[in-house]
Amino acid sequence: MKEIDIRPIAEADFDAVWRIFQDILAAGDKYPFDDGSREACRAYWYGAGVKTWVAVLNGERLLGMYRVVPNQADRGAHVANASYMVSPAAQGIGVGKLLGRHSLEQARQDGYLAMQFNYVVSTNVAAVVLWKQLGFSVVGTLPKAYRHQKLGYVDVYVMYRLLDDPNNWPL
Numbered sequence: 001m002k003e004i005d006i007r008p009i010a011e012a013d014f015d016a017v018w019r020i021f022q023d024i025l026a027a028g029d030k031y032p033f034d035d036g037s038r039e040a041c042r043a044y045w046y047g048a049g050v051k052t053w054v055a056v057l058n059g060e061r062l063l064g065m066y067r068v069v070p071n072q073a074d075r076g077a078h079v080a081n082a083s084y085m086v087s088p089a090a091q092g093i094g095v096g097k098l099l100g101r102h103s104l105e106q107a108r109q110d111g112y113l114a115m116q117f118n119y120v121v122s123t124n125v126a127a128v129v130l131w132k133q134l135g136f137s138v139v140g141t142l143p144k145a146y147r148h149q150k151l152g153y154v155d156v157y158v159m160y161r162l163l164d165d166p167n168n169w170p171l
Contacts (some may be wrong), residue, residue: 004095006102009045009052009065016062017045017054020087027088028149030124044083051110053102055086055095063090066099068107071116078169080112084127096126100134108163115161121146122155136161 009017018041025036033040045052045067052067064086071081082103086095107115117136120127128138136159144153 003058004055004063004098005059006053006055006098009054011046013054013062013065014042014046017041017065020062020064020085021045023088024085029151030121030127031085032119032146051106053099053106055090055099057090063087063095064099066103068103068110068112070112071118078111078113080107080110080115080163081118082107082115091126096130097134100130104134104161104163113162113164113166113169115163117157117159119146120157120159121148122157123148123151128157128159131159134161 018038021041021044022036025031025033033044044050045065050067050069052065054065055063057063064084066082066084068080068082070077071079084096084099084103086099104115115136117131119142120131122128122141132138138157139160140158142156142158145156146154148154
């Protein structure tokens with residue numbers, strides 16, 4: 001994994017991001033989006049207030065990406081929310097784990113106290129296992145909240161983990 005760098009997204013990455021976005025949405029098993037347009041992709045990964053990072057192999061092949069935003073405004077802005085996509089061709093080799101670890105450290109550096117995932121599809125077993133390995137807990141289940149392309153209605157998890165001791169934080 002030494003040849004994989006994680007760096008901030010660049011405009012030149014858009015075509016590769018777009019391809020991954022299309023592939024993930026086409027599967028219909030992880031993300032709730034119906035709008036897979038270039039504009040929707042650009043807004044999601046490059047939008048105002050979005051911090052996006054990409055995993056790149058040997059300086060040229062984009063393998064995946066994540067984005068971090070505040071989960072809520074104002075009094076909830078100390079909790080980060082993150083989303084991840086890994087190219088289907090790069091799944092199963094640890095890219096998601098690298099992105100996950102990087103995002104936790106980046107969120108800590110950016111001053112977040114915790115991270116929350118609002119919408120983890122329960123049948124996305126690889127993601128659920130990974131997030132648990134990285135210290136997340138399922139704090140809620142939304143029954144039949146996702147319309148899976150093949151399985152119909154399935155549950156969604158809300159997952160959460162602290163990044164720091166809240167006793168160290170001023171109110």
